[in-house]
Amino acid sequence: MVVVAYGVIIPQAVLDLPRLGCWNIHASLLPRWRGAAPIHRAILAGDRETGVCIMQMEAGLDTGPVYFCEKTTISQFDTAGTLHDRLSDMGAQAIAKAVKLAAENRLATPHNQDNTRATYAHKLIKSESNIDWQQPAADIERQIRAFTPWPGSQTNIRGENIKIWQAQVINQNNHKLIPGDIVYADAETLIIQCAQDQLKLLEVQRAGKKRMAIGPFMRAKSDWYSHE
Incomplete structure:
Protein backbone atom coordinates (compact mmCIF):
# COMPACT_ATOMS: atom_id res chain seq x y z
CA MET A 1 0.00 0.00 0.00
CA VAL A 2 1.25 3.47 -0.93
CA VAL A 3 0.04 6.64 0.81
CA VAL A 4 0.65 10.30 0.02
CA ALA A 5 -0.71 13.34 1.89
CA TYR A 6 -3.30 11.18 3.64
CA GLY A 7 -3.54 13.37 6.74
CA VAL A 8 -4.59 10.62 9.17
CA ILE A 9 -2.39 8.30 11.24
CA ILE A 10 -3.09 4.74 10.09
CA PRO A 11 -3.45 2.11 12.85
CA GLN A 12 -0.56 -0.32 13.22
CA ALA A 13 -2.92 -3.26 12.58
CA VAL A 14 -3.58 -1.90 9.09
CA LEU A 15 0.08 -1.09 8.46
CA ASP A 16 1.00 -4.71 9.23
CA LEU A 17 -1.34 -6.18 6.59
CA PRO A 18 0.72 -5.72 3.36
CA ARG A 19 3.66 -8.09 2.93
CA LEU A 20 6.06 -5.19 2.33
CA GLY A 21 4.31 -2.88 4.76
CA CYS A 22 2.92 0.52 3.83
CA TRP A 23 4.98 3.17 2.07
CA ASN A 24 4.56 6.90 2.23
CA ILE A 25 5.71 9.54 -0.26
CA HIS A 26 6.57 12.50 1.95
CA ALA A 27 7.33 15.96 0.54
CA SER A 28 10.34 16.90 2.64
CA LEU A 29 13.83 15.70 3.50
CA LEU A 30 12.99 13.76 6.64
CA PRO A 31 13.33 14.12 9.55
CA ARG A 32 12.92 17.81 8.70
CA TRP A 33 9.30 18.88 8.32
CA ARG A 34 7.34 15.89 9.46
CA GLY A 35 3.64 16.64 9.37
CA ALA A 36 0.87 18.21 7.33
CA ALA A 37 2.42 21.23 5.58
CA PRO A 38 6.06 20.48 4.73
CA ILE A 39 6.12 22.46 1.48
CA HIS A 40 4.78 25.66 3.03
CA ARG A 41 6.99 25.40 6.12
CA ALA A 42 10.12 24.86 4.05
CA ILE A 43 9.51 28.09 2.11
CA LEU A 44 8.56 30.02 5.25
CA ALA A 45 11.78 28.94 6.95
CA GLY A 46 13.92 30.00 4.01
CA ASP A 47 15.17 26.47 3.31
CA ARG A 48 17.44 26.26 0.28
CA GLU A 49 16.47 22.70 -0.62
CA THR A 50 13.77 20.13 -0.04
CA GLY A 51 12.71 16.90 -1.68
CA VAL A 52 10.66 13.74 -1.42
CA CYS A 53 11.33 10.68 0.72
CA ILE A 54 10.04 7.15 0.29
CA MET A 55 9.51 5.85 3.80
CA GLN A 56 8.14 2.82 5.62
CA MET A 57 5.06 3.86 7.55
CA GLU A 58 4.61 3.22 11.25
CA ALA A 59 2.09 4.42 13.82
CA GLY A 60 3.92 7.71 14.48
CA LEU A 61 3.60 10.91 12.46
CA ASP A 62 6.11 10.51 9.58
CA THR A 63 8.54 8.80 11.96
CA GLY A 64 9.18 5.61 10.02
CA PRO A 65 12.47 4.49 8.46
CA VAL A 66 13.41 5.99 5.10
CA TYR A 67 14.36 4.04 1.97
CA PHE A 68 15.74 6.99 0.01
CA CYS A 69 15.17 10.67 -0.76
CA GLU A 70 15.39 12.79 -3.91
CA LYS A 71 16.39 16.46 -3.55
CA THR A 72 15.51 19.70 -5.32
CA THR A 73 16.55 23.32 -4.84
CA ILE A 74 14.01 25.86 -3.59
CA SER A 75 14.47 28.93 -5.77
CA GLN A 76 13.77 32.52 -4.75
CA PHE A 77 10.76 32.45 -7.09
CA ASP A 78 9.19 29.18 -5.91
CA THR A 79 5.71 29.32 -4.43
CA ALA A 80 3.97 26.52 -2.58
CA GLY A 81 2.16 25.86 -5.85
CA THR A 82 5.22 25.53 -8.08
CA LEU A 83 7.09 23.50 -5.48
CA HIS A 84 4.10 21.22 -4.93
CA ASP A 85 3.89 20.46 -8.64
CA ARG A 86 7.61 19.73 -8.90
CA LEU A 87 7.60 17.50 -5.83
CA SER A 88 4.52 15.67 -7.12
CA ASP A 89 6.41 14.74 -10.28
CA MET A 90 9.45 13.74 -8.25
CA GLY A 91 7.31 11.66 -5.91
CA ALA A 92 5.72 9.76 -8.79
CA GLN A 93 9.15 8.97 -10.22
CA ALA A 94 10.52 8.01 -6.79
CA ILE A 95 7.74 5.57 -5.95
CA ALA A 96 8.04 3.96 -9.39
CA LYS A 97 11.76 3.54 -8.71
CA ALA A 98 11.05 2.01 -5.28
CA VAL A 99 8.52 -0.47 -6.68
CA LYS A 100 10.94 -1.52 -9.43
CA LEU A 101 13.77 -2.03 -6.95
CA ALA A 102 11.52 -4.03 -4.63
CA ALA A 103 10.35 -6.23 -7.52
CA GLU A 104 14.00 -6.93 -8.36
CA ASN A 105 14.90 -7.53 -4.67
CA ARG A 106 17.32 -4.62 -4.86
CA LEU A 107 15.58 -2.16 -2.50
CA ALA A 108 17.97 -1.32 0.32
CA THR A 109 16.94 -1.71 3.94
CA PRO A 110 15.43 1.59 5.15
CA HIS A 111 17.42 3.64 7.66
CA ASN A 112 15.99 5.03 10.87
CA GLN A 113 15.44 8.76 11.14
CA ASP A 114 17.47 10.86 13.58
CA ASN A 115 14.71 12.01 15.90
CA THR A 116 16.96 14.67 17.45
CA ARG A 117 16.89 16.54 14.11
CA ALA A 118 13.14 16.34 13.60
CA THR A 119 11.05 19.46 12.95
CA TYR A 120 7.29 19.61 12.52
CA ALA A 121 5.30 21.17 9.70
CA HIS A 122 2.12 22.06 11.53
CA LYS A 123 -1.07 22.39 9.51
CA LEU A 124 -1.72 25.87 8.13
CA ILE A 125 -4.40 27.95 9.78
Missing part, protein backbone atom coordinates in the same frame (compact mmCIF):
# COMPACT_ATOMS: atom_id res chain seq x y z
CA LYS A 126 -6.06 30.82 7.97
CA SER A 127 -5.02 33.43 10.56
CA GLU A 128 -1.41 32.88 9.47
CA SER A 129 -2.29 34.54 6.18
CA ASN A 130 -2.47 37.98 7.84
CA ILE A 131 0.64 40.00 7.02
CA ASP A 132 2.47 41.44 10.02
CA TRP A 133 4.41 44.47 8.80
CA GLN A 134 6.40 44.35 12.05
CA GLN A 135 8.34 41.50 10.45
CA PRO A 136 11.35 41.89 8.11
CA ALA A 137 10.52 42.26 4.42
CA ALA A 138 12.34 39.01 3.60
CA ASP A 139 10.10 37.07 6.01
CA ILE A 140 6.95 38.62 4.56
CA GLU A 141 8.07 37.90 0.99
CA ARG A 142 8.60 34.23 1.92
CA GLN A 143 5.17 34.18 3.55
CA ILE A 144 3.61 35.44 0.32
CA ARG A 145 5.27 32.68 -1.69
CA ALA A 146 4.51 30.01 0.92
CA PHE A 147 0.81 30.91 0.96
CA THR A 148 0.40 30.95 -2.84
CA PRO A 149 -2.02 29.64 -4.07
CA TRP A 150 -3.67 29.01 -0.67
CA PRO A 151 -4.67 30.73 1.56
CA GLY A 152 -2.99 33.85 0.17
CA SER A 153 -1.41 36.63 2.24
CA GLN A 154 -3.74 39.46 3.16
CA THR A 155 -3.44 42.93 4.62
CA ASN A 156 -5.25 46.24 4.88
CA ILE A 157 -3.72 49.33 3.27
CA ARG A 158 -5.55 52.61 3.77
CA GLY A 159 -8.82 50.82 4.41
CA GLU A 160 -8.49 48.50 1.40
CA ASN A 161 -8.42 44.77 2.13
CA ILE A 162 -6.10 43.12 -0.38
CA LYS A 163 -4.19 39.91 -0.92
CA ILE A 164 -0.58 40.14 -2.05
CA TRP A 165 0.50 37.42 -4.48
CA GLN A 166 3.93 38.63 -5.52
CA ALA A 167 6.40 41.09 -4.03
CA GLN A 168 10.07 42.07 -4.09
CA VAL A 169 12.34 42.96 -1.19
CA ILE A 170 13.96 46.40 -1.37
CA ASN A 171 17.03 46.70 0.85
CA GLN A 172 16.28 50.20 2.06
CA ASN A 173 14.71 51.74 5.17
CA ASN A 174 12.94 54.99 5.93
CA HIS A 175 13.26 55.40 9.68
CA LYS A 176 10.72 58.24 9.69
CA LEU A 177 8.00 55.71 8.84
CA ILE A 178 6.50 52.91 10.88
CA PRO A 179 6.01 49.37 9.54
CA GLY A 180 2.98 49.25 7.27
CA ASP A 181 3.34 52.82 6.03
CA ILE A 182 3.53 53.55 2.31
CA VAL A 183 7.09 54.51 1.36
CA TYR A 184 6.34 55.41 -2.24
CA ALA A 185 3.35 55.20 -4.54
CA ASP A 186 2.62 56.19 -8.13
CA ALA A 187 0.58 54.84 -11.04
CA GLU A 188 2.86 51.81 -11.38
CA THR A 189 4.42 51.36 -7.94
CA LEU A 190 3.56 50.64 -4.31
CA ILE A 191 6.30 50.17 -1.72
CA ILE A 192 5.60 49.41 1.96
CA GLN A 193 7.94 49.89 4.92
CA CYS A 194 8.55 46.76 7.00
CA ALA A 195 10.33 46.28 10.33
CA GLN A 196 13.48 45.78 8.28
CA ASP A 197 13.76 46.77 4.61
CA GLN A 198 10.83 47.48 2.31
CA LEU A 199 8.46 45.47 0.16
CA LYS A 200 7.58 46.41 -3.42
CA LEU A 201 4.21 44.92 -4.32
CA LEU A 202 4.00 43.34 -7.78
CA GLU A 203 0.70 41.45 -7.90
CA VAL A 204 -2.36 41.98 -5.71
CA GLN A 205 -6.05 41.14 -5.46
CA ARG A 206 -8.91 43.25 -4.13
CA ALA A 207 -11.66 41.49 -2.17
CA GLY A 208 -14.00 39.74 -4.60
CA LYS A 209 -11.86 40.62 -7.64
CA LYS A 210 -9.30 38.84 -9.80
CA ARG A 211 -5.56 38.96 -9.28
CA MET A 212 -3.88 41.83 -11.10
CA ALA A 213 -0.49 43.45 -11.61
CA ILE A 214 0.19 46.42 -9.36
CA GLY A 215 -0.06 48.95 -12.22
CA PRO A 216 -3.79 48.55 -12.95
CA PHE A 217 -4.49 48.44 -9.22
CA MET A 218 -2.61 51.67 -8.53
CA ARG A 219 -4.13 53.53 -11.47
CA ALA A 220 -7.47 53.06 -9.73
CA LYS A 221 -5.96 54.43 -6.50
CA SER A 222 -4.74 57.85 -7.61
CA ASP A 223 -5.81 59.33 -4.26
CA TRP A 224 -3.02 57.30 -2.67
CA TYR A 225 -0.32 59.23 -4.49
CA SER A 226 -1.67 62.30 -6.29
CA HIS A 227 -1.06 64.52 -3.26
CA GLU A 228 2.23 62.94 -2.10
